[in-house]
Amino acid sequence: MGTSALREGGIVLTKQRRLPLEDVRVLELGTLLAGPFSGRLLGDFGAEVIKVEPPGKPDPMRQWGQSVEGVGLWWPIQSRNKKSITLNLREKEGQEIAKELIAKVDVVIENFRPGTMEKWNLSYETLAEINPKLIMVRTSGFGQTGPYKQRAGFGSVGEAMGGLRHVTGFPDRAPSRIGISIGDSLAALYATIGCLVALHEREYSGQGQVVDTALYESVFSVMESIVPDYLLAGYVRERMGNILPGVAPSNIYVTKDRTYIVIGANADGVFRRLCEAMQKPELADDPRFATHHARGQNAELLDSLIEAWTSTVPAKEALEILAEKGVPSGLIYTAKDIVEDPHYQAREMIVTVDHPKLGEFPMPGIVPKLSRTPGAVKHVGAEEMGEHNDEVYKGLLGFDEARLETLRKRKII
Structure with a gap:
């Protein structure tokens, strides 16, 4: 090459x-x-x-x-x-x-x-x-x-x-x-x-x-769509911290060892895999979370359920489980993490x-x-x-x- x-x-x-x-x-x-x-x-x-x-x-x-x-x-x-x-x-x-x-x-x-x-x-x-x-x-x-x-x-x-x-x-x-x-x-x-x-x-x-x-x-x-959001839907996007309005789950979650990890599982299939990783498969069919729209409407509740799981598992173990299930996730890297990462x-x-x-x-x-x-x-x-x-x-x-x-x-x- x-x-x-x-x-x-x-x-x-x-x-x-x-x-x-x-x-x-x-x-x-x-x-x-x-x-x-x-x-x-x-x-x-x-x-x-x-x-x-x-x-x-x-x-x-x-x-x-x-x-x-x-x-x-x-x-x-x-x-x-x-x-x-x-x-x-x-x-x-x-x-x-x-x-x-x-x-x-x-x-x-x-x-x-x-x-x-x-x-x-x-x-x-x-x-x-x-x-x-x-x-x-x-x-x-x-x-x-x-x-x-x-x-x-x-x-x-x-x-x-x-x-x-x-x-x-x-x-x-x-x-x-x-x-x-x-x-x-x-x-x-x-x-x-x-x-x-x-x-x-x-x-x-x-x-x-x-x-x-x-x-x-x-x-x-x-x-993204901030202009049509405003002109066509009358919606002005505001500051939302670590979330995106109407998109869930996509947030940071604290783990047992007090480390924050990012999890993005807002697509239906990925969310189902996240539920399996959490050993809560029933959540994937719960009407409050079964669709993209429903998850967006109930994001705060959903985030609390996810963090109830992550807070019982060390970050490394949680990320291994999530990776095995094909759920996008990762640490919030510092320069030290970047330098030590084998993928980099x-x-x-x-x-x-x-x-x-x-x-x-x-x-x-x-x-x-x-x-x-x-x-x-x-x-x-x-x-x-x-x-x-x-x-x-x-x-x-x-x-x-x-x-x-x-x-x-x-x-x-």
Whole structure:
């Protein structure tokens, strides 16, 4: 399948012969999360991603998260497989160099506030004259059009205005957030899908285009049926804690050893198997629980009956019983649980990559899995800003050392 594997300490390292996006060159101009996450996803499958940072102004992501020996632990994940150059896009000379680079790339990723690229004389219309096949992936809070387009919009705002925050948490408390930057990640995923679609379309049209992704729209897109629920049924979904309205059983339940497990058994056949696991087969035919609608109407009672069983069984034993009966269930994992889980290891979902300061650096593996041309993490990215300036400016653009030195002195690179 084009791969060879080396197993060290229970973690699989995959060596890739040929990656599916190796013929794609990407110039990444964004900072922080949404734009760079798209660059990471493309780089995972072989795209040559050239990350641009302003000279003397590193991407704040370099210092986000926990740190060890002064190394931010989020950065090697977000910047993996990428090259790093510096370039001052606020100066005309830097803008002209950017145009030279853009003439030689397939994709530009940017996540600035709308109008910023235009202010820098780097509008899509200008760039498309230089490179008609260019695909510009633009991610912003509210998109490139509409009355809110100029508003600043971080992922948290997108989560709020996309409808997610309102339904997250418990009904007797204020709206909560999910423990990760889900708005940015969703936007990056949609932007990457758009990029791949545009690359495919370019194969027969020969033309590039703009991929316009808004944070709030990316969140709203996964919000299931909340709009027809409201417009057609007059129902506004509210915060429900760990349950989904009308869907039961689907909750967390405490076990004998005071551990919480998740059980999802809302389909009729699965619910019957859960009843067998609980040694209460009669519940499957009880009119209060026999149908999806009935279980939704009696969710609170049903949850109490399930927890009456789980509270008598240790978590490990309960999960073994449920797995044997084919009932979806699991622990609520911490990072420790993830690292120790053999399935994560077997699926290569924790890979280690050499880091120049920290040695073996663990990070999430590649998603999704491709059977014939899977992705790979080749390196942790550039520790130093501009680490690949010579490679890109000399090798790709043909600048000589004298010109590079002048650009350095003028703080263009």
